[in-house]
Amino acid sequence: MMKTKKNTIKVLSSSVIEKIAAGEVIERPASVLKELVENSIDASSTKIEITVEGAGFSLIRVSDNGLGMSSTDLEKCVVRHATSKINSADDLFMISTMGFRGEAMASVAAVSRLNVVSSDNDSGLGYAISSEGGVVKGIEPQQHLRGTKVTVRDLFYNVPARKKFMKTQRAEQLAIVRMLEQMVIPFPGIHFTVTVDGKKVMEIPECGSPRERIAAVGGTKFAQNLIECSEENDGVSALLYVSTPETLQKRPRFQSLYVNLRRIDNDSVTFAVREAFSRFLGHGNRPSFFCFLDIDPGCIDVNVHPTKQQIKFDEDRRIFGFIYRAVKSGIEKMLISKDDFRESAKTDIENLSDTYPALHSNAGEEGGGKDTGAQREKPKEEESAFQTILPFPASKRYSEKELDHKAESSVQLDNDDKDVLWNLIPCYQIHGMFILAPIKNGILLIDQHAAHERVLFEQALKDLHSGRTASQQLLFPVLFEVSPTEKAIIESGKEYFSGFGFEIADFGGNTISVSAIPAFLKDGQVENTIREMIRYLLDGRGSDAFGEPTKRFAAAFACGAAIKSGQKLSQEEMNALLNSLFSAKNPYTCPHGRPTLVRMSLDELTRRFLR
Template identity: 30%
Template sequence: MPKIHVLDKHTAELIAAGEVVERPSSVVKELMENAIDAGASAITVEIENGGVKSLSVTDNGCGIAREDVPVAFLRHATSKVRTENDLEAIGTLGFRGEALASISAVAKVELLTRTAEEVAGTRYVIEGGQEILCEDAGRPQGTTIIVRDLFYNVPARMKFLKKDVSESNSVAGVADRVALSHPEVSVRFLRDGKEELLTPGDGKLLSCIYTVFGRDFAKGMTPLDYTLNGVHVHGYVCKPTCGRANRTMQHFFVNGRYVKTRTAMAALEEAYKGAMMVGKFPSCVLHIDLPLETVDVNVHPAKIEVRFINERPLFDAVYHGTRSALQAAAPAASMSLPVKTPPVAPPGGSAAGREVPEQTRLYAGAPTAHTAVEQAARQELPDVPEGPSPRAGMPSRQAAPARTGAYAAGDTRPAGNLWERFLDDGNGPLSSGGAPAKPFAGGAGLRDGGSSYGRPLRVPDIQRTEEESGWAPPPQKAPSVKGEPADPLSAGPVSAPDKPTDEPAVRCLGEAFATYIIAQRGDALYFIDKHAAHERILYDRLKAAERSDAQLLLEPVSVSLSREEYAALIPELATLSQAGFEVEDFGGHSVLVRAVPMLLTGGDVAALIQEIAGGLASGRREITTDKLEWIYHSTACRAAVKAGDSTSEQERQAVAERILLSDDVRTCPHGRPVCFELTRRELEKQFGRAK
């Protein structure tokens, strides 16, 4: 049996350092938080080679006294906590006294500092936990810490670091979050000598949001300032029309500290239900201020997660604050009514030719359901052409009923019931919330829709067919020559002599819930998910083409991305081009989309690009052997008809034949089943006709 022994100091420090220092971004986070605790109003972060070769953090804070410099690198040495009572109400970002000791144990560290009272500053060098040098140095008030050769003495940790680009993006994300958490501090970030971020430090959160995320993101935000039960929530939430494909743009700060809290996340998304389409997630930059004694920040090594004594006041404050902000941001509805005037007869005595005065516009303080539906319906009406439509011979669709995402001003559901439901869910996956969204205008060749921003430009001399949209029935097979076996994919049940011979092998009986196609083939009924089926058809068509055909957009679409999404998407522009997207770098963490695949007509192009960029930035796609195939998945899903969309009988028949006459199509690209079978015998057993 191995004998128990005490580890030497160096080994123990390396193990302890692993809890604090995981990668360069964790070093930058600790140093920037120390700078804020020191009262800095300006912080500069510089990195080289992702921060592995070198990183430095410079501030203009109070500095460190000469006699305290060596002590600062000892473990559990801090100026922020003195007794155990101080742990009950922690008001600083740092408090453990482990950061500098952990960093110096796995890197070569140089510190330059000076206080306001000192004439000369101090230069201190420590490598691998061993003091090398301590001398006088000239510098202005504040502190600079330079970290070189991170993990030089821990090769096992070095091999787990990612590429320089990924590590740099992680550091940039830390700089962004620190800037958002303290807009009164000017944050400057330089990557390999190039400045990428410089916030004004004017104390205005919106200015910081504009600098970090760009103009388009800032324009889509609405202010929030709400206090309930001692919890003050202030910041910005996105407008219901600016939802995103993931939660990466949800930022919560509790007492100035960036945290991940499921309670605030759930409250935010619950507040958007009925206002944001399904599958979209709201964005926010919210500061939550509450009494220090009600929060425990000493529960996570990186202090990303916190615990609350009572989470319900937090949930209620975020929920009601968000709903109030959405109500305040809702545009005033208007209604047009004709003004009746007595007819004025012309001199000839006839009432013909009289003019009707213009309509009077009545404005209401809050939108009404009737007005919102009427306006949405008018927006859905396509322009009526003067002559015959070139698509007159193609199957048509009925206009889908308009749906509104308008926020109900009179909704006064108590947040208590929502909170109890959140608890009953067992903290399961958060739902996206929202009412069913309007179908794509012109999506996948099925919708004609009105002209809108970002709608694809139609080339006049190219006539699109049903086959391009994915809804065309399979080509008719030539009759089998006598003696040749019939094609098993197209052969139907043998018809009786007295029945017509041209009856299709697959017969579409109808549709259930505007989602499931009901079809009959032989002695079996089939229930087909039309979204999953159409998605699979489009995916197969995209994958079959060596290079997807692209169509120019009438107006290029500018897509604003987060820093991580932008850095992950730019190297994949060639892959997007192969998939049919013409995307170019637009600067300022934005890209410009000039063309999309032919199958992706209309729809939310920006949302699709954000979804692709988010998947690449999350790292889930780095191990994918074929990124192009994953892009095809996303494109087909966006272009496919949605559940609840109206489809014509010809379209349903085409999908049923394509699915049921092809034995290789049984799941969508995401693995969900496309259809299931109910045989005649199984049906008769339900009615007691068979045993």
């Protein structure tokens, strides 16, 4: 029997240690840029200029007019665990700055060619230090105004395995724009300029308030329609800007939380905002929101995640109740202030059932912190007779072919049913969501949105492959504002938008111009359709099921342009939809695998009525 060689413990070299540390801090080019911008913010800069080339792999440059560094500090800035922001272990639990670990510059230096120039005075003289793969080349005098300029070239050049696992350049560039879009919001006093591959993608001057900064990013109209909510109690204060009830969306444009100005993800806050809107949340809609939470740093732990993207509150339930009350109060004040609402806030909200069909009376109690999902869930004995056509867990991910096969095998329509001329059959719309249609041996219940998605998906793929799309020119272009990230999505998929029949051009600033649209689309649907497509792509939907970008964009188009839940249809429109659905290659599921229809046989109906 052969003996295996015993492994011995070795002390790693400093270069390997530095690359391991870099892997903890630097996930991708966007995380490098985030660390550098945070340093500029901490340096009290009022102007930050950012330049990116080759999705950040070729070049990342951040210049600021902040406090700058002396020659002594400059030498230390590329040393691991060297920082001006903490002095003792206790300081780790009282963090009030953006950066604090003292690892960023050293980690960046380990996997790139780095150059830092800085000056801490107004003499016009500064110092420069360079590093290549973590090897510092020394410091030398250089002309430089007060502030710091960091230049990162050839990111991951010495760790090609890391670069191999990066996403496409388009995806990395989008991640950069999206990260910057989130970072600039809580700092209205800083002028940000962002240039990507020689094109200026963001020019955001300093302004006087968070709402003005939100307008600079998301658009003036969007910002004007936000409800302002505020709350202060026992050392915690919150300022929120949230959607109005009538502008809720399935995929909201923004859901941003800033804790002591740091962009953070936290489920308690997101859920609290959503619960405050629970009376208005129909068909899975959600509010956009910006939440600026100011809290004692000693009450949070920022060390729970390597990228500082998540934090832990000492009292999650308290924060939930605090945010819930702030948003609920803001909504009620908004309703009272409107001319249409003269009674008390409670009466106003209860009387909105005609305007908001999703209104219900079992919203969570103030600050209760309990999910009302259990109250909304239907008891098993009340489940509909129209059982789902997909006999497999909805939470499990399946490929497109698996979804199609399972759906088709579970509810096969007779040839007689498929060949029906639906324009001769009376159909009935139910709750603006479903179409009820009789068939030879039973009835069909069709999800109008899912069915139209399937039709549009197959037509979009056909148009993209053939290069022929039915498009209509608009007499007057449709103009609307988008955020830098949304504009980047449109730019990255320009050939697909064009293939669907859209003609979209940059109108300057945050505005885009749409001069042509798909032939079937109406003028009033243009903005919502494009926004839905953008949100679909930003959310990463379809990335697992659709490996090909063509199918992913086609699914986004189908989702954005399809008939919506709540949209009233005429008899002719219902008949036309059914004719189109049953002409599709796979009429049984939408592009994402949801069922388009449920069949109920006459035998099942008669059993239900005990006949």
